[in-house]
Structure formats: C-alpha cells, structure tokens
Amino acid sequence: MSTDPLVVFTPSGKRGHFPVGTPILTAARQLGVDLDSVCGGRGICSKCQITPSYGEFPKHGVTVKEDALSEWNKVEQRYDDKRGLTPGRRLGCQATVQGDIVIDVPPESQVHRQVVRKRAEARDITLNPTVRLCYVEVQEPDMHDPSGDLERLRDALRDQWQVEGFEIALPIISKMQPVLRKGGWTVTCLLHEAPGRPTRLLDLYPGLHENSIYGLAVDLGSTTIAAHLCDLATGEVVASSGLMNPQIRFGEDLMSRVSYAMMNAGGDQEMTRAVRDGMNELFRNIVADAQIEAHQVVDAVFVCNPVMHHLFLGIDPFELGQAPFALATANSMNLAASELDLDSIHPSAQVYLLPCIAGHVGADAAAVALSEAPDKSENLVLVVDVGTNAEILLGNTDKVLACSSPTGPAFEGAQISSGQRAAPGAIERVQIDPVTKEPRFRVIGSNLWSDEDGFAEAIATTGITGICGSGIIEMVAEMRMAGIVDGPGLIGNPEQTGTERCFLDGRTYSYKVWDGSAEGGPVITVTNRDIREIQMAKAALYSGARLLMDKFGVDTVDRIVLAGAFGAHISPKHAMVLGMIPDCELDKVTSAGNAAGTGARIALLNSKARTEIEDTVRAIHKIETAIEPRFQEHFVNASAIPNSAEPFPILATEVTLPEVNFNTGAEASASSGGRRRRRRG
Ligand code: FES
Numbered sequence: 001m002s003t004d005p006l007v008v009f010t011p012s013g014k015r016g017h018f019p020v021g022t023p024i025l026t027a028a029r030q031l032g033v034d035l036d037s038v039c040g041g042r043g044i045c046s047k048c049q050i051t052p053s054y055g056e057f058p059k060h061g062v063t064v065k066e067d068a069l070s071e072w073n074k075v076e077q078r079y080d081d082k083r084g085l086t087p088g089r090r091l092g093c094q095a096t097v098q099g100d101i102v103i104d105v106p107p108e109s110q111v112h113r114q115v116v117r118k119r120a121e122a123r124d125i126t127l128n129p130t131v132r133l134c135y136v137e138v139q140e141p142d143m144h145d146p147s148g149d150l151e152r153l154r155d156a157l158r159d160q161w162q163v164e165g166f167e168i169a170l171p172i173i174s175k176m177q178p179v180l181r182k183g184g185w186t187v188t189c190l191l192h193e194a195p196g197r198p199t200r201l202l203d204l205y206p207g208l209h210e211n212s213i214y215g216l217a218v219d220l221g222s223t224t225i226a227a228h229l230c231d232l233a234t235g236e237v238v239a240s241s242g243l244m245n246p247q248i249r250f251g252e253d254l255m256s257r258v259s260y261a262m263m264n265a266g267g268d269q270e271m272t273r274a275v276r277d278g279m280n281e282l283f284r285n286i287v288a289d290a291q292i293e294a295h296q297v298v299d300a301v302f303v304c305n306p307v308m309h310h311l312f313l314g315i316d317p318f319e320l321g322q323a324p325f326a327l328a329t330a331n332s333m334n335l336a337a338s339e340l341d342l343d344s345i346h347p348s349a350q351v352y353l354l355p356c357i358a359g360h361v362g363a364d365a366a367a368v369a370l371s372e373a374p375d376k377s378e379n380l381v382l383v384v385d386v387g388t389n390a391e392i393l394l395g396n397t398d399k400v401l402a403c404s405s406p407t408g409p410a411f412e413g414a415q416i417s418s419g420q421r422a423a424p425g426a427i428e429r430v431q432i433d434p435v436t437k438e439p440r441f442r443v444i445g446s447n448l449w450s451d452e453d454g455f456a457e458a459i460a461t462t463g464i465t466g467i468c469g470s471g472i473i474e475m476v477a478e479m480r481m482a483g484i485v486d487g488p489g490l491i492g493n494p495e496q497t498g499t500e501r502c503f504l505d506g507r508t509y510s511y512k513v514w515d516g517s518a519e520g521g522p523v524i525t526v527t528n529r530d531i532r533e534i535q536m537a538k539a540a541l542y543s544g545a546r547l548l549m550d551k552f553g554v555d556t557v558d559r560i561v562l563a564g565a566f567g568a569h570i571s572p573k574h575a576m577v578l579g580m581i582p583d584c585e586l587d588k589v590t591s592a593g594n595a596a597g598t599g600a601r602i603a604l605l606n607s608k609a610r611t612e613i614e615d616t617v618r619a620i621h622k623i624e625t626a627i628e629p630r631f632q633e634h635f636v637n638a639s640a641i642p643n644s645a646e647p648f649p650i651l652a653t654e655v656t657l658p659e660v661n662f663n664t665g666a667e668a669s670a671s672s673g674g675r676r677r678r679r680r681g
Contacts, residue, residue: 005068006100008060009033010053015060024050024069024092024103034110038188039135040160041093043075044208046083048092049109053102060102068099108234115235115605123373129215129232130194130350130607131299134161135208138185149177157189166191166199169348175204182206190298192350195611197334202298202348214238214292215299216283216345217600219364220308221245222254222388223412225278226597229286232299235605239290246278247271247311253388253409254307258321261311268316275312276341283344297345300337301352301604303596305362305389309353312340323626325359332363332614354603355614358622360404365391367599368563369620370613372592375400379558382545384581385596386411386567390541393620394548394557400616401551403623405544410537411469411566418513418524420466427464427471427513427524428569432478434658437499439478439513444468450514463521464514470569475513475526476534477574480641483658484511487640489531492662535639538580542643543634544625545582551623559588563595576651579642583650 002017007027009015014031025048028035039045054064075094079085092109107113115125136156141149150173157163179187183206190203190213218227222245229239250271251257261268287294302312306327310317313333319326337349354363354370365385369375372383374395383393390405413419413426420426424445431449432439440451443465446458467475479485484497491509494502501512508528515523549555560581562570572589575581581589592598602609625631637645642657 220304303367370599422468425462425465426468477577539638542638
C-alpha cells in the first residue's frame with residue numbers, strides 16, 4: 001500500500017495517493033476529476049479554485065491535519081489582493097499535497113458542471129461546450145532556430161494542452177503576429193473541438209483573455225424564430241429573444257412556401273435571404289439585450305423542420321413538396337457562420353444543425369428527442385410536439401418510432417371563426433356548467449374568471465377578442481362534456497341542449513360564448529364548422545400516435561409528453577376528452593414546454609450530446625403516415641369525440657360523457673367522420 005498521502009475529492013468521491021509536493025490540479029487531472037483551468041496551472045486564471053477540508057472524515061477514513069496542504073503562496077496572495085478569493089478557497093494549481101487531504105471542487109470550478117433543468121422528469125445538462133479558451137506561453141523566435149510563429153504556437157498548444165494540430169483560417173493567421181507580440185508571447189486561444197471534426201483555432205487574444213464566451217441555441221420555426229443566448233462557462237441562459245419568421249410574407253404554412261419556390265424563379269433564394277436577414281436582426285437584438293459584443297458569440301446550434309432547414313441552408317425545398325419527400329441531406333451539418341451569411345456574431349463562429357429524422361420529421365423533432373430522451377425511458381412514452389405538423393415520437397429503451405401528422409393550423413386558432421393567436425384578450429380557459437350550459441372563461445392577460453368580481457375592469461384594456469388554440473380545445477371538450485356537442489361532433493339545437501345559446505346559424509347550430517356587441521366588441525361563437533376543423537386536427541394527431549402504437553404493438557402508453565409552446569398550455573383532461581391524445585392516467589400527461597429549443601440548448605452546451613443525437617436519430621424508425629392504410633382508418637374513428645371505435649377506460653373513471661346524439665338525418669353525411677385528409681403544411 002502506498003505511503004504517499006491520500007487525496008480525496010468531493011463531490012466526485014475520486015481518490016488516490018500522490019507524492020508530497022504534487023499540485024492539487026495535477027492530482028485532479030490524473031484522477032479525471034473535473035477541475036477547470038484556462039491558464040494551464042500558471043496561477044493567473046483562478047478557474048482552479050478548491051476548498052480543502054480539515055479534521056476527521058470517518059466516511060473517507062482520513063484525518064486531515066492543518067498542514068495537509070502547502071502554505072498559502074505569493075501567487076495566491078497576489079490573486080487575493082487583486083481580485084479577492086473567497087475565504088477558505090485555494091488555487092488548485094498552487095496548493096500542493098503535504099498530507100492526507102479532502103478537497104471539495106465547488107460547482108463553479110467544474111468544467112462539466114450540471115445545468116439543472118426545472119422539470120423533475122428532465123435530465124440535467126452536463127456542461128461540455130465545443131468551444132474553450134486555452135492560455136499558452138509561446139516560444140519567442142530565435143535566429144538560430146528559425147521557425148514560424150504559427151508552428152511555435154502549434155507546439156505550445158500540443159505541449160501545454162495536448163492539442164494535436166488545428167485548422168486556422170487566413171484572417172486569424174493575419175492577426176496572429178501582432179497578437180503574439182502584444183501579449184508578450186502569451187496568448188489565449190479560442191478552440192473549437194466538435195466530435196468527429198478537426199480542432200479549429202477560431203481566434204487569438206493577447207495574454208490571458210477572461211471575457212465570457214457565448215453560444216446561441218436557435219429554434220427556427222415556420223412562424224417564429226426563438227433564440228437563447230447561453231454563457232458557455234455556466235450554461236446559463238443570459239438573454240432570450242424571438243422574431244416572426246420573415247418568410248411569412250411568402251406563405252403562412254410550409255407547403256405554401258414550397259409552392260412559392262416552385263412557382264417563382266429564385267423564390268427559394270428570396271426566402272433564404274429573408275430568413276438569414278431575420279436571423280441577423282434577431283442576433284443583433286439579443287446581443288444588445290445582453291450588453292455583450294457580437295464577437296463574444298462563438299457557437300450556434302439550430303433546430304428546424306425540414307423545409308426551414310433547406311431554406312436556411314439555401315437549398316431549394318422542391319423535393320420536400322412531393323413524394324417520396326427526399327431531403328438533400330438528413331445528416332447533421334457543421335458550418336461556418338459566414339457560410340450562412342450570419343454576420344452579427346463572431347466571424348469565425350461555428351454553426352451546428354441537428355440531423356433531420358425524415359422528409360417530414362425534422363431537426364426540431366431530433367431536438368425534442370434529445371430533450372425528452374424517449375430512448376432512455378424505461379416506460380413507454382409518447383412525445384407529441386403540437387404544431388401545424390404534429391411531430392410524434394413513441395418509444396422506450398427498446399426502440400423509438402417517429403412520424404409527423406398534418407394537423408393543420410386549427411390548433412393555432414386559424415380557420416376557427418372566432419379563433420386568434422394566443423395574445424391578450426384571447427379566451428384561453430373555459431368551463432361550461434353541465435346543467436345551465438353557461439360558460440365561464442378566462443382571457444390571456446387576467447387571472448380572473450369571467451363571472452368573478454373585477455373581471456370587467458381587469459379586461460378593460462384588452463377586451464375579449466377571440467379564442468386561442470388551447471382555448472378552443474377546452475371549449476370543444478367542455479361543450480362535449482356539457483352535452484352541447486355529441487360524439488360525432490354535431491352541436492344540438494336549443495331543445496336538444498336546453499340552452500338558447502345554441503342558435504341556428506345557416507344549416508347547422510352554433511354556440512354563443514360571448515356577446516360584446518353592445519360595447520362594440522365581437523360576438524364570439526363556436527360554429528359547427530369550427531368543431532369540424534378541430535375534429536380533423538385532433539384526428540390527424542391521434543391517428544399518428546395510434547399508428548405508432550400499432551407499430552409498437554401496444555394499445556396503451558405509460559406516459560405522454562406534450563411539447564411545443566402550445567403544448568404547454570393544453571389541459572391534459574380536455575385533450576383527452578377530445579380524443580386528441582390516447583387514453584392515459586391524467587397525472588402521467590406532462591408538458592415539456594419548448595422541448596425543441598431545449599434540445600438545441602443541450603446540443604450547444606454539451607458536444608457529446610451531438611454525437612448522441614446523431615446516433616439516436618440513426619436508430620429511430622420513421623413511419624410515413626401517407627402510405628399507411630391504417631392511418632385513414634384511425635383517422636375516421638378519431639374524428640368522433642373522443643373516438644368512435646376505441647374506448648377511453650381511464651378517462652371514463654374521471655369524466656362521464658353525456659350520451660347524446662343530435663343527428664336528425666340531415667347531418668348524417670357531415671358527421672360521419674370520413675373527412676378529407678389534410679395536406680401537409
Ligand atoms: S489553473 Fe489557472 S489559476 Fe490555477
């Protein structure tokens with residue numbers, strides 16, 4: 001057994017014997033303990049701070065004496081004088097082992113620290129960015145040993161950081177010589193080290209460079225672009241911003257943009273320019289918000305659906321508009337920001353696009369898979385990203401299946417007579433009394449229900465303007481629970497429903513929710529056509545999920561995750577009453593918020609996650625709903641509320657749905673559920 005002193009690191013629990021005089025940083029490196037360093041142990045970066053503990057440690061079987069570490073030295077004193085060191089802390093590169101010692105590595109000294117995610121079921125993110133700063137001392141040139149500055153810089157990085165070669169762009173070579181001399185032959189290198197890619201020297205700074213570096217995680221959606229600016233040293237989101245996708249002027253949905261490119265020569269390039277310009281504007285805003293310099297942003301990760309992916313890359317999406325929906329490339333992409341005309345971040349910044357899963361299941365779905373990790377779930381999880389195209393994943397540790405389903409824009413309030421985007425004034429929550437059939441509701445911008453005191457004052461500025469997507473889901477489900485709508489989706493007449501709120505509106509009945517006409521406001525109603533739109537959207541979503549369940553050979557799932565900004569607002573109970581999602585324990589239905597954006601953030605902060613998702617995507621089985629005959633069968637059944645063929649036994653323990661049938665014959669064909677398939681978009 002070694003007689004050398006024992007060094008125990010916490011929280012990792014790693015331990016080993018080291019000769020007297022070994023710096024703690026060296027011991028940490030040899031044991032694989034996560035202890036940061038930018039200056040390579042020269043006592044100037046302070047990243048290696050540690051907290052020694054003294055006394056009895058029966059758990060570790062050691063007694064730590066007061067002199068277990070070398071004495072506080074001049075370097076530490078200098079640092080303390082200049083910057084201040086928290087009491088009890090030492091610099092790991094300066095303190096050396098003198099006896100048995102227990103060393104705590106505080107979170108801020110860990111390179112691969114955990115970035116905690118708020119949701120209990122979500123995995124934390126391990127910080128391991130692709131970009132890091134390395135301080136080196138470079139040999140000065142010597143007449144007797146002629147060599148280039150770049151070659152000596154290479155040698156320094158190899159000897160001091162074990163970096164075996166790197167690529168470097170001409171503009172960085174051009175600035176290298178003055179930087180080396182300005183720094184007195186010490187420089188900090190900004191290195192990009194992505195898995196499977198050659199190391200790249202992105203920039204050089206004279207001396208020790210301590211400015212923070214940042215990365216952007218971008219969710220490029222067809223309607224909005226959302227970006228999070230993250231500090232690459234802490235993983236913290238320091239600013240977030242969003243922008244309407246400027247491509248909207250070429251078409252609201254994806255297929256109209258593909259059509260625009262088909263019908264107009266150069267249309268694809270116009271849309272590429274529009275989205276790149278928008279991206280630059282968004283980045284400028286976010287950098288200004290965070291009060292940092294554009295060149296501090298050195299890495300970016302993008303997730304997007306396949307059409308956005310192609311248009312952003314400058315690839316004509318023509319092939320995505322027709323079977324067999326071939327992608328130009330499904331692989332992940334590593335690019336320089338300049339190749340995408342991104343001129344509002346560091347000119348050498350690198351860009352990573354997650355892989356696409358299939359022609360209709362994009363990098364955004366891959367990002368959802370990275371965030372929600374169905375492949376690591378012991379129980380069977382259904383992940384639904386609700387949008388104009390629902391992207392659906394079903395899986396567990398055995399396998400993961402994926403498909404997309406064309407739900408259309410009804411869930412975003414479009415094609416609904418009183419529908420609107422989620423904005424102040426929109427009805428977002430609804431309850432209908434099953435006896436009186438009277439509605440009460442809440443609008444975005446106020447927490448009060450419409451029958452509570454103070455409601456009128458609370459909504460005085462916004463008014464009541466319409467119904468948003470989550471509101472319409474609750475509305476239709478509440479109408480079904482109150483017996484205003486029957487299973488096939490017909491609104492009953494006043495006699496059948498017992499309320500004058502149902503009124504003849506053309507050939508069918510509508511339900512009046514709110515009449516604001518006396519104050520010059522709108523009359524908000526739900527028409528039978530609105531019900532049909534919701535039936536089609538939810539049937540498409542359910543059929544996609546059910547098809548994946550067929551392929552998996554199951555009739556139930558253990559849990560359901562609703563992803564997407566919209567998913568966060570959906571009430572699980574109402575979604576299930578509607579038959580939008582399969583029958584499941586209500587408390588097993590959770591919301592993941594913007595899981596695609598979170599996936600982008602994971603890929604930004606953890607380079608290993610990039611390899612992981614590339615492997616996962618390769619293993620995901622893609623199901624093309626368009627060629628699956630059972631999809632149509634499921635669609636027909638799922639057009640009823642909740643479903644004409646499948647029981648919802650778990651839901652039945654929570655909710656009793658009235659057995660009403662308002663079909664008087666005239667509506668038979670309209671309510672049969674045999675609806676046209678929605679085109680994708
Ligand atoms: S490693 Fe830089 S100060 Fe210790």
